[in-house]
Every structure is written in structure tokens, then in C-alpha cells.
């Protein structure tokens with residue numbers, strides 16, 4: 167019996183397990199997936215928890231609901247990966263493999279910033295963990311006056327649009343609570359503007375202006391003084407806050423570092439096109455674990471899953487892994503007041519305005535605000551739990567297409 171081992175049964179690993187089980191005969195291939203957490207978290211839902219729109223219960227289901235028939239699930243913590251011996255060690259056992267897929271995700275590391283741990287969950291909050299999102303909810307409800315500073319410590323982070331969504335929603339939330347006039351909202355970011363890509367940065371930055379959200383760019387966080395409620399950047403600039411909502415540095419998992427497989431931020435060097443691990447034989451990587459230069463997002467893990475499975479299957483059949491990932495990512499961006507925007511882009515094409523998924527028709531607006539986009543965002547949870555994680559195919563190809571997009575950069579030049 168040959169063995170396929172999948173590390174991590176979050177978004178990426180779960181989808182790979184379902185797809186590979188359909189491709190590989192059960193009589194020839196044993197598929198095992200290992201995860202330390204019995205609960206599957208719908209992470210995009212964490213954004214809504216601080217505002218009381220979702221509770222944490224809305225964002226979780228047992229992992230066992232999503233483990234495909236014919237796949238072994240091991241509930242255990244992975245402590246070492248030895249690609250030379252093709253053996254993975256967990257707290258309770260050892261697993262050898264012929265091929266392996268790694269999708270262990272990434273995590274926040276507040277300890278990386280001097281002074282952050284001292285104020286953690288006292289006057290510094292996050293929504294990138296279930297506990298963080300839960301703890302932030304009463305804080306948001308009790309905050310009636312002062313400066314709410316939202317800080318991204320450094321890039322990359324998962325779901326790079328989530329900070330913008332948070333500040334747009336905070337504007338809506340405090341307006342609804344009748345206290346917006348007494349609250350300043352600031353987005354303090356290491357980026358040069360509201361977002362990374364020029365066209366989207368302009369559109370999304372203007373939305374910040376319209377909502378009276380101040381954007382402080384080029385602020386690379388150095389330290390936090392939670393006693394005096396001050397953050398400082400590497401140039402010595404200081405900003406004070408009353409409540410700090412923070413995205414601390416995002417790193418790959420500890421086991422990646424302990425196994426000597428990561429870069430400086432514990433992400434696995436991965437071929438941008440084939441998604442094969444660069445320094446390991448018979449190993450593919452997807453989702454937040456990779457160092458590929460696109461967003462760390464569930465949508466990306468979904469598109470990558472198609473490429474990983476096609477290449478893995480090709481290799482098993484004795485062919486070259488010739489399927490290429492183009493960096494495709496898309497994401498709804500909640501903008502408050504029951505509206506949202508949407509971006510769709512890849513390694514080379516930045517988010518552009520237009521219609522999606524049907525060119526000229528939509529129903530979703532790219533880089534435009536609409537109620538339909540917001541419904542799309544809300545619908546996504548159902549699609550995630552009932553289709554994506556259950557291994558059903560969605561009618562989307564992994565490659566991004568230009569049809570329906572208006573290349574405003576080209577239009578400006580012409």
C-alpha cells in the first residue's frame with residue numbers, strides 16, 4: 167500500500183484530502199490527515215464576532231464532519247518532519263509516506279513585538295484567534311470615547327484585507343451605537359497606503375477618507391508601551407491609543423522551524439508555479455504555509471488545491487508536475503452598512519474594477535461597493551462549510567481571467 171500523508175486539516179488540507187481520495191484508488195493508496203485540533207474553524211467568521219454579528223459558535227464545526235470517507239484522521243500534534251527519511255513524528259506516533267502535502271497554516275506571534283505581551287487582552291486586542299475575537303466583542307461594545315488604533319505590525323499577514331474590513335465595520339458599528347463622533351479610528355500600517363496594490367489602494371483609501379478613518383502609512387511597528395498606551399515604529403515615531411486592535415507578526419508553525427524547513431518567518435520555500443516544496447522530495451505545500459507571493463487566504467488555498475492535486479496525481483502517474491498556479495486570489499471586503507467590495511487578482515494582475523464572475527453581468531462588483539457583494543460575503547460561510555470543505559467542486563477554474571475587468575491603468579495611458 168502506498169501512503170499519502172496530509173499535515174493540517176484546516177481549509178487547504180481538508181480540500182486536498184477530498185480531492186485526492188477521488189483520484190487515488192483505495193485499494194492502492196492509504197490517505198492519512200493529521201491535525202491537533204478536533205474543531206474546524208471558519209476563520210473569515212472571526213471578523214464578525216467583535217461586532218456581535220456572529221458568535222464563535224457560528225464559526226465552528228467538528229473536523230470529523232469534513233474528513234472524507236476512506237481517509238484516516240489522526241488527532242495529534244506534529245512535532246517533527248523529516249523529509250530525508252520521509253517520516254513525520256507526532257506526540258504519540260510516527261508516520262511514513264510516499265508523498266506528503268503540508269497545509270499547517272500560520273499563526274500570530276505577539277511575543278515578537280517588544281512590550282506587546284504585557285498589554286495583551288488588557289488594552290491590546292486581536293481578532294485573528296477565536297479567543298481574541300471573543301475577548302474583543304465586549305471591548306467594542308463598551309468603547310464609547312477615545313482613539314481606536316488598528317495596527318498591522320508587519321507583512322505578510324493572512325487575509326490582508328481583514329484590517330480594512332475591521333476599520334470599515336468599526337465605523338459602521340460606532341455609528342450604530344451613536345458614539346462615532348466621540349471616537350477616532352486610525353489604521354496604522356507598514357504599507358504605503360490603505361492596501362498593497364495601487365488601484366485598490368486608491369479606491370479603498372478613498373473609502374477610508376469618506377468614512378473619516380485616518381490612514382497612517384509606512385509605520386513599521388517596533389514596540390508597544392501598553393502602560394502609557396503608546397506604539398512606536400522603527401524610525402522612533404510614536405502614536406498614542408486608548409484601544410489598540412493589533413495584527414501581530416504572522417509566522418508559520420513552530421514545527422516548520424523545529425524541523426529546519428522554513429524561511430526566516432517559518433514559511434516553507436515553495437515553487438510559485440508548481441507548488442512543490444523547493445527543498446523536499448515528493449512534497450507539496452499550499453495555503454498559509456507557503457512563501458508564495460500572493461494573499462494568504464482561503465480562496466487561494468482553494469485555487470492552489472486544484473494545482474497541487476493535479477501535479478501530485480501527474481507525478482504519481484510518472485509525469486512532470488506541469489500544472490502552474492498563477493497566484494489567483496479573490497476576497498470580499500466588507501465596507502460596513504451592509505455593503506461590501508470584492509477583489510480578484512493574481513501574481514501579475516492587480517485588483518481592477520469590473521464585474522464578477524460573469525463578465526459585464528456580475529452579479530458582484532469588483533472594487534465597487536454593493537449590497538449584493540455583502541450577501542456574497544455572508545453566503546460564503548454556507549458555501550465554505552457545505553461545498554468547499556465537503557469536497558464538492560465549485561464552478562471556478564483556478565486561473566484568474568481578465569474578462570469582465572476594466573484595466574484602468576491601460577485606459578489611463580490610452
Ligand SMILES: Cc1cc2nc3c(=O)[nH]c(=O)nc-3n(C[C@H](O)[C@H](O)[C@H](O)COP(=O)(O)OP(=O)(O)OC[C@H]3O[C@@H](n4cnc5c(N)ncnc54)[C@H](O)[C@@H]3O)c2cc1C
Pocket residue numbers: 173174175176177178179200201202203208209210211212213242243244245269270271272293294295324325328419421452453454455462463464465466467496497498
Ligand atoms: C480574521 C480572518 C478573516 C479571514 N477572512 C478571509 C476571507 O474573507 N476570505 C478568505 O479567502 N480567507 C480569509 N481568511 C484566511 C483563511 O482563513 C486562511 O487563509 C485559510 O484558513 C488558510 O488555510 P490553511 O489550510 O493554510 O490553514 P488553516 O485553515 O489555518 O489550517 C491549518 C491547520 O493545521 C493545523 N496545525 C497547525 N500546526 C499543527 C501541528 N503542529 N500539529 C497538528 N496540526 C497542526 C491547525 O490545527 C489547522 O487546523 C481569514 C483569516 C482570518 C484570521
